[in-house]
Amino acid sequence: MVPLTYSASPPPSDADLRRLSAQTAGELQSVCRDHGWALHITAGEPANGSAYVQFPPLRVDVAQEIVAGLRRLLNNRCAECTAIKRRRAQAIRDKDMTTAAAAATAMGRHQRAVH
Numbered sequence: 204m205v206p207l208t209y210s211a212s213p214p215p216s217d218a219d220l221r222r223l224s225a226q227t228a229g230e231l232q233s234v235c236r237d238h239g240w241a242l243h244i245t246a247g248e249p250a251n252g253s254a255y256v257q258f259p260p261l262r263v264d265v266a267q268e269i270v271a272g273l274r275r276l277l278n279n280r281c282a283e284c285t286a287i288k289r290r291r292a293q294a295i296r297d298k299d300m301t302t303a304a305a306a307a308t309a310m311g312r313h314q315r316a317v318h
């Protein structure tokens with residue numbers, strides 16, 4: 204499969220854009236299904252050199268589920284990162300620079316190991 208990019212010249216043909224739309228719609232539908240959202244996402248028609256996918260009209264309760272799911276993702280930060288940051292912030296408030304430095308070191312170690 205040849206990767207399709209907008210910056211490549213010559214510009215992608217409508218057929219390329221339709222293929223990209225179909226592929227992306229399939230991927231988006233698949234990842235939504237894995238998430239428990241049964242959405243029938245379809246390829247849109249190319250316009251002005253861009254490829255599009257179309258969402259179906261969403262029932263409000265489904266849209267609210269999507270909002271809640273995305274919010275959970277945004278808020279679902281790593282627990283270890285959160286704990287280390289909290290420890291460092293508390294140490295700084297306490298002017299305990301030894302503990303603050305140790306927390307910064309621990310964060311570096313954790314980031315390299317886990318993220």
Ligand SMILES: [Zn+2]
Nearest residue numbers: 281283284317
């Ligand atoms: Zn982390």
